[in-house]
Amino acid sequence: MNNHLADLPAWAAVPAALLLLAGAGLTLIGTVGLLRFGSFYQRVHAPTLGSTLGIGCILLASMLIFSVLESRAILHELLITALMVVTTPITLMLLARAALYRDRSEGSDEVPPPPSGSTTVPKPGASDEAGV
Amino acid sequence: MTLTLLMGTIFLTQILLVVAMAFASFRVLRGPRAQDRVLGLDTLYVTATMLLLTFGIRNGSILYFEAALIIALLGFVSTAALAKFLMRGEVIE
Structure with missing residues:
Protein backbone atom coordinates (compact mmCIF):
# COMPACT_ATOMS: atom_id res chain seq x y z
CA MET A 1 0.00 0.00 0.00
CA ASN A 2 0.92 3.67 -0.31
CA ASN A 3 3.09 3.13 -3.32
CA HIS A 4 2.39 6.54 -4.70
CA LEU A 5 4.38 8.34 -1.99
CA ALA A 6 7.40 6.05 -2.45
CA ASP A 7 8.09 7.68 -5.81
CA LEU A 8 8.57 11.08 -4.20
CA PRO A 9 12.21 12.28 -4.25
CA ALA A 10 13.77 13.49 -1.04
CA TRP A 11 14.14 17.11 -2.21
CA ALA A 12 10.35 17.32 -2.36
CA ALA A 13 9.50 15.11 0.60
CA VAL A 14 11.51 17.05 3.20
CA PRO A 15 9.99 20.50 2.46
CA ALA A 16 6.53 18.94 2.23
CA ALA A 17 6.99 17.29 5.63
CA LEU A 18 8.18 20.56 7.16
CA LEU A 19 5.23 22.43 5.66
CA LEU A 20 2.76 19.86 6.97
CA LEU A 21 4.21 20.02 10.47
CA ALA A 22 4.30 23.83 10.45
CA GLY A 23 0.68 24.04 9.33
CA ALA A 24 -0.61 21.61 11.91
CA GLY A 25 1.51 23.17 14.67
CA LEU A 26 0.24 26.67 13.89
CA THR A 27 -3.35 25.43 13.90
CA LEU A 28 -2.81 23.75 17.24
CA ILE A 29 -1.31 26.94 18.72
CA GLY A 30 -4.32 28.87 17.43
CA THR A 31 -6.79 26.52 19.08
CA VAL A 32 -4.84 26.60 22.33
CA GLY A 33 -5.36 30.36 22.22
CA LEU A 34 -9.06 29.77 21.53
CA LEU A 35 -9.15 27.58 24.62
CA ARG A 36 -7.22 29.80 27.01
CA PHE A 37 -7.93 33.45 26.23
CA GLY A 38 -10.21 35.30 28.58
CA SER A 39 -12.79 37.22 26.60
CA PHE A 40 -14.48 36.75 23.25
CA TYR A 41 -12.65 39.69 21.67
CA GLN A 42 -9.29 38.10 22.51
CA ARG A 43 -10.48 34.68 21.41
CA VAL A 44 -11.58 35.84 17.97
CA HIS A 45 -7.95 36.53 17.06
CA ALA A 46 -6.52 33.14 17.93
CA PRO A 47 -7.96 30.73 15.31
CA THR A 48 -7.00 33.02 12.43
CA LEU A 49 -3.50 31.62 12.91
CA GLY A 50 -4.81 28.33 11.57
CA SER A 51 -7.15 29.73 8.96
CA THR A 52 -4.46 31.80 7.24
CA LEU A 53 -0.93 30.44 7.63
CA GLY A 54 -1.89 26.97 8.86
CA ILE A 55 -4.10 26.04 5.96
CA GLY A 56 -1.73 27.88 3.62
CA CYS A 57 1.18 25.64 4.64
CA ILE A 58 -0.85 22.45 4.24
CA LEU A 59 -2.15 23.54 0.83
CA LEU A 60 1.42 24.33 -0.27
CA ALA A 61 2.55 20.87 0.85
CA SER A 62 -0.34 19.28 -1.05
CA MET A 63 0.47 21.26 -4.21
CA LEU A 64 4.15 20.32 -3.94
CA ILE A 65 3.53 16.60 -3.44
CA PHE A 66 0.95 16.18 -6.20
CA SER A 67 2.87 18.36 -8.66
CA VAL A 68 6.08 16.35 -8.21
CA LEU A 69 4.27 13.02 -8.31
CA GLU A 70 2.40 13.75 -11.54
CA SER A 71 5.26 15.76 -13.15
CA ARG A 72 2.95 18.65 -13.97
CA ALA A 73 1.58 21.62 -12.07
CA ILE A 74 -1.43 20.65 -9.92
CA LEU A 75 -2.84 23.96 -8.84
CA HIS A 76 -6.46 23.30 -7.89
CA GLU A 77 -5.57 23.79 -4.21
CA LEU A 78 -5.45 27.49 -5.09
CA LEU A 79 -9.26 27.33 -5.08
CA ILE A 80 -9.33 26.61 -1.35
CA THR A 81 -6.62 29.24 -0.77
CA ALA A 82 -8.66 31.91 -2.55
CA LEU A 83 -11.81 30.85 -0.71
CA MET A 84 -10.10 31.07 2.69
CA VAL A 85 -8.44 34.42 1.95
CA VAL A 86 -11.76 35.92 0.88
CA THR A 87 -14.10 34.39 3.45
CA THR A 88 -12.18 34.38 6.75
CA PRO A 89 -12.19 38.19 7.26
CA ILE A 90 -15.84 38.39 6.23
CA THR A 91 -17.06 35.76 8.69
CA LEU A 92 -14.98 37.00 11.60
CA MET A 93 -15.99 40.63 11.00
CA LEU A 94 -19.65 39.58 10.93
CA LEU A 95 -19.21 37.54 14.09
CA ALA A 96 -17.34 40.27 15.98
CA ARG A 97 -19.93 42.85 15.01
CA ALA A 98 -22.74 40.55 16.12
CA ALA A 99 -20.97 40.02 19.46
CA LEU A 100 -20.43 43.77 19.87
CA TYR A 101 -24.10 44.39 19.10
CA ARG A 102 -25.18 41.80 21.65
CA ASP A 103 -22.86 43.16 24.35
CA ARG A 104 -23.95 46.74 23.75
CA SER A 105 -27.64 45.96 23.73
CA GLU A 106 -27.19 44.22 27.08
CA GLY A 107 -25.37 47.26 28.49
CA SER A 108 -22.15 45.35 29.17
CA ASP A 109 -19.24 47.23 30.75
CA GLU A 110 -16.59 45.37 28.75
CA VAL A 111 -17.25 47.12 25.44
CA PRO A 112 -16.97 50.83 24.68
CA PRO A 113 -20.22 52.71 24.16
CA PRO A 114 -21.40 53.36 20.62
CA PRO A 115 -20.06 56.54 19.02
CA SER A 116 -22.31 59.54 19.34
CA GLY A 117 -24.78 59.94 16.52
CA SER A 118 -24.97 56.21 15.90
CA THR A 119 -28.47 54.89 15.42
CA THR A 120 -27.74 51.22 14.88
CA VAL A 121 -27.81 50.14 18.52
CA PRO A 122 -31.20 50.19 20.20
CA LYS A 123 -31.78 50.83 23.86
CA PRO A 124 -31.79 47.74 26.07
CA GLY A 125 -35.18 46.13 25.83
CA ALA A 126 -36.23 48.01 22.71
CA SER A 127 -37.88 46.07 19.93
CA ASP A 128 -35.82 44.80 17.03
CA GLU A 129 -36.89 47.31 14.42
CA ALA A 130 -34.01 49.79 14.35
CA GLY A 131 -32.05 50.25 11.13
CA VAL A 132 -31.67 47.84 8.25
CA MET B 1 13.45 6.20 4.05
CA THR B 2 11.62 9.05 2.36
CA LEU B 3 8.40 7.10 2.55
CA THR B 4 8.84 6.46 6.28
CA LEU B 5 9.59 10.13 6.93
CA LEU B 6 6.57 11.30 4.98
CA MET B 7 4.14 8.75 6.43
CA GLY B 8 5.30 9.51 9.96
CA THR B 9 4.94 13.23 9.36
CA ILE B 10 1.45 12.83 7.95
CA PHE B 11 0.46 10.73 10.95
CA LEU B 12 1.86 13.32 13.37
CA THR B 13 0.11 16.09 11.44
CA GLN B 14 -3.19 14.27 11.72
CA ILE B 15 -2.71 13.79 15.47
CA ALA B 20 -6.83 21.05 17.64
CA MET B 21 -10.33 19.85 16.75
CA ALA B 22 -10.77 18.59 20.30
CA PHE B 23 -9.88 22.03 21.68
CA ALA B 24 -12.31 23.70 19.28
CA SER B 25 -15.05 21.22 20.25
CA PHE B 26 -14.42 22.05 23.89
CA ARG B 27 -15.06 25.69 23.08
CA VAL B 28 -18.24 24.74 21.20
CA LEU B 29 -19.52 22.73 24.16
CA ARG B 30 -18.43 25.01 27.00
CA GLY B 31 -18.40 28.46 25.39
CA PRO B 32 -19.87 30.89 27.85
CA ARG B 33 -21.90 32.67 25.19
CA ALA B 34 -23.34 31.92 21.77
CA GLN B 35 -20.66 33.82 19.84
CA ASP B 36 -17.94 31.68 21.43
CA ARG B 37 -19.72 28.56 20.22
CA VAL B 38 -19.99 29.94 16.69
CA LEU B 39 -16.29 30.81 16.73
CA GLY B 40 -15.45 27.27 17.84
CA LEU B 41 -17.62 25.86 15.07
CA ASP B 42 -15.82 27.99 12.47
CA THR B 43 -12.46 26.76 13.76
CA LEU B 44 -13.77 23.21 13.60
CA TYR B 45 -14.68 23.66 9.93
CA VAL B 46 -11.22 25.03 9.03
CA THR B 47 -9.47 22.22 10.90
CA ALA B 48 -11.66 19.58 9.25
CA THR B 49 -10.70 21.01 5.86
CA MET B 50 -7.02 20.61 6.73
CA LEU B 51 -7.54 17.09 8.05
CA LEU B 52 -9.24 16.06 4.80
CA LEU B 53 -6.33 17.53 2.82
CA THR B 54 -3.86 15.40 4.78
CA PHE B 55 -6.01 12.33 4.11
CA GLY B 56 -5.87 13.21 0.42
CA ILE B 57 -2.06 13.43 0.53
CA ARG B 58 -1.88 10.10 2.33
CA ASN B 59 -4.11 8.24 -0.11
CA GLY B 60 -3.19 10.10 -3.30
CA SER B 61 -6.83 10.68 -4.14
CA ILE B 62 -8.51 13.75 -5.61
CA LEU B 63 -11.85 13.01 -3.94
CA TYR B 64 -10.66 14.21 -0.54
CA PHE B 65 -9.75 17.56 -2.06
CA GLU B 66 -13.29 18.04 -3.34
CA ALA B 67 -14.74 17.14 0.04
CA ALA B 68 -12.38 19.67 1.64
CA LEU B 69 -13.52 22.34 -0.81
CA ILE B 70 -17.17 21.66 0.00
CA ILE B 71 -16.51 21.79 3.74
CA ALA B 72 -14.68 25.12 3.39
CA LEU B 73 -17.59 26.54 1.39
CA LEU B 74 -20.25 25.27 3.80
CA GLY B 75 -18.23 26.57 6.75
CA PHE B 76 -18.29 30.07 5.32
CA VAL B 77 -22.02 29.96 4.64
CA SER B 78 -22.95 28.50 8.01
CA THR B 79 -20.78 30.90 10.02
CA ALA B 80 -22.13 33.89 8.10
CA ALA B 81 -25.70 32.68 8.66
CA LEU B 82 -25.12 32.08 12.37
CA ALA B 83 -23.52 35.51 12.80
CA LYS B 84 -26.50 37.07 11.06
CA PHE B 85 -28.82 35.12 13.33
CA LEU B 86 -27.00 36.40 16.41
CA MET B 87 -27.21 39.95 15.09
CA ARG B 88 -30.81 40.07 13.92
CA GLY B 89 -32.63 37.11 15.41
CA GLU B 90 -33.46 35.64 12.00
CA VAL B 91 -31.50 34.59 8.94
CA ILE B 92 -33.74 35.56 6.01
CA GLU B 93 -35.69 38.76 6.45
Whole structure:
Protein backbone atom coordinates (compact mmCIF):
# COMPACT_ATOMS: atom_id res chain seq x y z
CA MET A 1 0.00 0.00 0.00
CA ASN A 2 0.92 3.67 -0.31
CA ASN A 3 3.09 3.13 -3.32
CA HIS A 4 2.39 6.54 -4.70
CA LEU A 5 4.38 8.34 -1.99
CA ALA A 6 7.40 6.05 -2.45
CA ASP A 7 8.09 7.68 -5.81
CA LEU A 8 8.57 11.08 -4.20
CA PRO A 9 12.21 12.28 -4.25
CA ALA A 10 13.77 13.49 -1.04
CA TRP A 11 14.14 17.11 -2.21
CA ALA A 12 10.35 17.32 -2.36
CA ALA A 13 9.50 15.11 0.60
CA VAL A 14 11.51 17.05 3.20
CA PRO A 15 9.99 20.50 2.46
CA ALA A 16 6.53 18.94 2.23
CA ALA A 17 6.99 17.29 5.63
CA LEU A 18 8.18 20.56 7.16
CA LEU A 19 5.23 22.43 5.66
CA LEU A 20 2.76 19.86 6.97
CA LEU A 21 4.21 20.02 10.47
CA ALA A 22 4.30 23.83 10.45
CA GLY A 23 0.68 24.04 9.33
CA ALA A 24 -0.61 21.61 11.91
CA GLY A 25 1.51 23.17 14.67
CA LEU A 26 0.24 26.67 13.89
CA THR A 27 -3.35 25.43 13.90
CA LEU A 28 -2.81 23.75 17.24
CA ILE A 29 -1.31 26.94 18.72
CA GLY A 30 -4.32 28.87 17.43
CA THR A 31 -6.79 26.52 19.08
CA VAL A 32 -4.84 26.60 22.33
CA GLY A 33 -5.36 30.36 22.22
CA LEU A 34 -9.06 29.77 21.53
CA LEU A 35 -9.15 27.58 24.62
CA ARG A 36 -7.22 29.80 27.01
CA PHE A 37 -7.93 33.45 26.23
CA GLY A 38 -10.21 35.30 28.58
CA SER A 39 -12.79 37.22 26.60
CA PHE A 40 -14.48 36.75 23.25
CA TYR A 41 -12.65 39.69 21.67
CA GLN A 42 -9.29 38.10 22.51
CA ARG A 43 -10.48 34.68 21.41
CA VAL A 44 -11.58 35.84 17.97
CA HIS A 45 -7.95 36.53 17.06
CA ALA A 46 -6.52 33.14 17.93
CA PRO A 47 -7.96 30.73 15.31
CA THR A 48 -7.00 33.02 12.43
CA LEU A 49 -3.50 31.62 12.91
CA GLY A 50 -4.81 28.33 11.57
CA SER A 51 -7.15 29.73 8.96
CA THR A 52 -4.46 31.80 7.24
CA LEU A 53 -0.93 30.44 7.63
CA GLY A 54 -1.89 26.97 8.86
CA ILE A 55 -4.10 26.04 5.96
CA GLY A 56 -1.73 27.88 3.62
CA CYS A 57 1.18 25.64 4.64
CA ILE A 58 -0.85 22.45 4.24
CA LEU A 59 -2.15 23.54 0.83
CA LEU A 60 1.42 24.33 -0.27
CA ALA A 61 2.55 20.87 0.85
CA SER A 62 -0.34 19.28 -1.05
CA MET A 63 0.47 21.26 -4.21
CA LEU A 64 4.15 20.32 -3.94
CA ILE A 65 3.53 16.60 -3.44
CA PHE A 66 0.95 16.18 -6.20
CA SER A 67 2.87 18.36 -8.66
CA VAL A 68 6.08 16.35 -8.21
CA LEU A 69 4.27 13.02 -8.31
CA GLU A 70 2.40 13.75 -11.54
CA SER A 71 5.26 15.76 -13.15
CA ARG A 72 2.95 18.65 -13.97
CA ALA A 73 1.58 21.62 -12.07
CA ILE A 74 -1.43 20.65 -9.92
CA LEU A 75 -2.84 23.96 -8.84
CA HIS A 76 -6.46 23.30 -7.89
CA GLU A 77 -5.57 23.79 -4.21
CA LEU A 78 -5.45 27.49 -5.09
CA LEU A 79 -9.26 27.33 -5.08
CA ILE A 80 -9.33 26.61 -1.35
CA THR A 81 -6.62 29.24 -0.77
CA ALA A 82 -8.66 31.91 -2.55
CA LEU A 83 -11.81 30.85 -0.71
CA MET A 84 -10.10 31.07 2.69
CA VAL A 85 -8.44 34.42 1.95
CA VAL A 86 -11.76 35.92 0.88
CA THR A 87 -14.10 34.39 3.45
CA THR A 88 -12.18 34.38 6.75
CA PRO A 89 -12.19 38.19 7.26
CA ILE A 90 -15.84 38.39 6.23
CA THR A 91 -17.06 35.76 8.69
CA LEU A 92 -14.98 37.00 11.60
CA MET A 93 -15.99 40.63 11.00
CA LEU A 94 -19.65 39.58 10.93
CA LEU A 95 -19.21 37.54 14.09
CA ALA A 96 -17.34 40.27 15.98
CA ARG A 97 -19.93 42.85 15.01
CA ALA A 98 -22.74 40.55 16.12
CA ALA A 99 -20.97 40.02 19.46
CA LEU A 100 -20.43 43.77 19.87
CA TYR A 101 -24.10 44.39 19.10
CA ARG A 102 -25.18 41.80 21.65
CA ASP A 103 -22.86 43.16 24.35
CA ARG A 104 -23.95 46.74 23.75
CA SER A 105 -27.64 45.96 23.73
CA GLU A 106 -27.19 44.22 27.08
CA GLY A 107 -25.37 47.26 28.49
CA SER A 108 -22.15 45.35 29.17
CA ASP A 109 -19.24 47.23 30.75
CA GLU A 110 -16.59 45.37 28.75
CA VAL A 111 -17.25 47.12 25.44
CA PRO A 112 -16.97 50.83 24.68
CA PRO A 113 -20.22 52.71 24.16
CA PRO A 114 -21.40 53.36 20.62
CA PRO A 115 -20.06 56.54 19.02
CA SER A 116 -22.31 59.54 19.34
CA GLY A 117 -24.78 59.94 16.52
CA SER A 118 -24.97 56.21 15.90
CA THR A 119 -28.47 54.89 15.42
CA THR A 120 -27.74 51.22 14.88
CA VAL A 121 -27.81 50.14 18.52
CA PRO A 122 -31.20 50.19 20.20
CA LYS A 123 -31.78 50.83 23.86
CA PRO A 124 -31.79 47.74 26.07
CA GLY A 125 -35.18 46.13 25.83
CA ALA A 126 -36.23 48.01 22.71
CA SER A 127 -37.88 46.07 19.93
CA ASP A 128 -35.82 44.80 17.03
CA GLU A 129 -36.89 47.31 14.42
CA ALA A 130 -34.01 49.79 14.35
CA GLY A 131 -32.05 50.25 11.13
CA VAL A 132 -31.67 47.84 8.25
CA MET B 1 13.45 6.20 4.05
CA THR B 2 11.62 9.05 2.36
CA LEU B 3 8.40 7.10 2.55
CA THR B 4 8.84 6.46 6.28
CA LEU B 5 9.59 10.13 6.93
CA LEU B 6 6.57 11.30 4.98
CA MET B 7 4.14 8.75 6.43
CA GLY B 8 5.30 9.51 9.96
CA THR B 9 4.94 13.23 9.36
CA ILE B 10 1.45 12.83 7.95
CA PHE B 11 0.46 10.73 10.95
CA LEU B 12 1.86 13.32 13.37
CA THR B 13 0.11 16.09 11.44
CA GLN B 14 -3.19 14.27 11.72
CA ILE B 15 -2.71 13.79 15.47
CA LEU B 16 -1.99 17.51 15.93
CA LEU B 17 -5.05 18.43 13.89
CA VAL B 18 -7.29 16.08 15.86
CA VAL B 19 -6.05 17.64 19.12
CA ALA B 20 -6.83 21.05 17.64
CA MET B 21 -10.33 19.85 16.75
CA ALA B 22 -10.77 18.59 20.30
CA PHE B 23 -9.88 22.03 21.68
CA ALA B 24 -12.31 23.70 19.28
CA SER B 25 -15.05 21.22 20.25
CA PHE B 26 -14.42 22.05 23.89
CA ARG B 27 -15.06 25.69 23.08
CA VAL B 28 -18.24 24.74 21.20
CA LEU B 29 -19.52 22.73 24.16
CA ARG B 30 -18.43 25.01 27.00
CA GLY B 31 -18.40 28.46 25.39
CA PRO B 32 -19.87 30.89 27.85
CA ARG B 33 -21.90 32.67 25.19
CA ALA B 34 -23.34 31.92 21.77
CA GLN B 35 -20.66 33.82 19.84
CA ASP B 36 -17.94 31.68 21.43
CA ARG B 37 -19.72 28.56 20.22
CA VAL B 38 -19.99 29.94 16.69
CA LEU B 39 -16.29 30.81 16.73
CA GLY B 40 -15.45 27.27 17.84
CA LEU B 41 -17.62 25.86 15.07
CA ASP B 42 -15.82 27.99 12.47
CA THR B 43 -12.46 26.76 13.76
CA LEU B 44 -13.77 23.21 13.60
CA TYR B 45 -14.68 23.66 9.93
CA VAL B 46 -11.22 25.03 9.03
CA THR B 47 -9.47 22.22 10.90
CA ALA B 48 -11.66 19.58 9.25
CA THR B 49 -10.70 21.01 5.86
CA MET B 50 -7.02 20.61 6.73
CA LEU B 51 -7.54 17.09 8.05
CA LEU B 52 -9.24 16.06 4.80
CA LEU B 53 -6.33 17.53 2.82
CA THR B 54 -3.86 15.40 4.78
CA PHE B 55 -6.01 12.33 4.11
CA GLY B 56 -5.87 13.21 0.42
CA ILE B 57 -2.06 13.43 0.53
CA ARG B 58 -1.88 10.10 2.33
CA ASN B 59 -4.11 8.24 -0.11
CA GLY B 60 -3.19 10.10 -3.30
CA SER B 61 -6.83 10.68 -4.14
CA ILE B 62 -8.51 13.75 -5.61
CA LEU B 63 -11.85 13.01 -3.94
CA TYR B 64 -10.66 14.21 -0.54
CA PHE B 65 -9.75 17.56 -2.06
CA GLU B 66 -13.29 18.04 -3.34
CA ALA B 67 -14.74 17.14 0.04
CA ALA B 68 -12.38 19.67 1.64
CA LEU B 69 -13.52 22.34 -0.81
CA ILE B 70 -17.17 21.66 0.00
CA ILE B 71 -16.51 21.79 3.74
CA ALA B 72 -14.68 25.12 3.39
CA LEU B 73 -17.59 26.54 1.39
CA LEU B 74 -20.25 25.27 3.80
CA GLY B 75 -18.23 26.57 6.75
CA PHE B 76 -18.29 30.07 5.32
CA VAL B 77 -22.02 29.96 4.64
CA SER B 78 -22.95 28.50 8.01
CA THR B 79 -20.78 30.90 10.02
CA ALA B 80 -22.13 33.89 8.10
CA ALA B 81 -25.70 32.68 8.66
CA LEU B 82 -25.12 32.08 12.37
CA ALA B 83 -23.52 35.51 12.80
CA LYS B 84 -26.50 37.07 11.06
CA PHE B 85 -28.82 35.12 13.33
CA LEU B 86 -27.00 36.40 16.41
CA MET B 87 -27.21 39.95 15.09
CA ARG B 88 -30.81 40.07 13.92
CA GLY B 89 -32.63 37.11 15.41
CA GLU B 90 -33.46 35.64 12.00
CA VAL B 91 -31.50 34.59 8.94
CA ILE B 92 -33.74 35.56 6.01
CA GLU B 93 -35.69 38.76 6.45
